[in-house]
Amino acid sequence: MIRRLTAQDHEAVMALVQPKAAENVFLIGDIEAYGYDDAIQTIWGEFEGEALIAVLLRYDSNYIPYATGTFNVDAFGQIIMQHEGPFEVSGLAHLVKPIIAQIDCAIIQQKDTYYAACYALAYEPNDSNLQAVERLTAADYAEEVEMLLSIPEFKHAQISVAARQRAAQYKTGRTYIMRQDGQIVASASTTAENSQSAMIVGVGTKPGYTRQGYATYCMEKLCRELLAEGKSLCLFYDNPAAGKIYKRLGFEDIGMWTMVRYTDNH
Structure with a gap:
């Protein structure tokens, strides 16, 4: 099941993304800054039973997915395709590339960069x-x-x-x-x-x-x-x-x- 998330889901969202805080720097930052009700962003979650297994965040016209395992790629692609106006999809390559394969829309630019983290x-x-x-x-x-x-x-x-x-x-x-x-x-x-x-x-x-x-x-x-x-x-x-x-x-x-x-x- 996929649904829009609210502040009541915050604990579950953080439990999913915080173990990989470097990978989820934008997700965590946007949620802490704007929460779940600001018009600038929307957050959807995929549930397997009661467990949250994936999230998709829209900040303005940019969509960022995150999951620790398999997730409903088609459903996330369909949500993104409902966006009106130019848009962007970004995130860890192994999560983004299956989604963009589902998006039937002209690409303006695609860029792949190395992503590095430091803990000490x-x-x-x-x-x-x-x-x-x-x-x-x-x-x-x-x-x-x-x-x-x-x-x-x-x-x-x-x-x-x-x-x-x-x-x-x-x-x-x-x-x-x-x-x-x-x-x-x-x-x-x-x-x-x-x-x-x-x-x-x-x-x-x-x-x-x-x-x-x-x-x-x-x-x-x-x-x-x-x-x-x-x-x-x-x-x-x-x-x-x-x-x-x-x-x-x-x-x-x-x-x-x-x-x-x-x-x-x-």
Whole structure:
């Protein structure tokens, strides 16, 4: 049986997703931030008897499934196909790919990235290297956003002052920066922060200041702080060179993440 979930199902939902907090960073974060009644999202659950075995979350136009075993792929696909307007399906590849095989709609974009998690740093950072790392404050939002957008790989990223403001307001993200020559030259951020986990994003160094360890220092301080709070960390990467850097910190691959964007199916 599949039905829409309510706040009364919260305990069962958390019992399903929390054991894999890194894999479910978006699910946990969205549920903690918006609950079960906000118009921005809807959550469905599949039950086997009284046991919740799978969930499908819609946040705005993005659908994310999660299950620990087999689930009703056809039914989840049918729910998604009822969406009006362009939509997106994303999640762990082994869960998403069976669903997208059921969706008869034109694909705008499909992307597969490595998904990695960290539960402890592989080494203890050198505190002397981190003395110059500081937490980003509102006064520097614009400069930090401009710095990231100057990096070729972030040229088309959805990074903005408004996003930094929302992250601070809802406590869904934080950023650490380094300065050199009186300017911000590197940063590392989180998004989708929740009580259990956080996603690392926006790790970058301003052109002309690369290969000096600045972004790594930001990562070290950010990760150490989050891990001390008892949170699992995760991130996406599609560059093997970047993957080696993250793995030196203690990240391990936990799967592939698939994202598919579709046109309006009506």
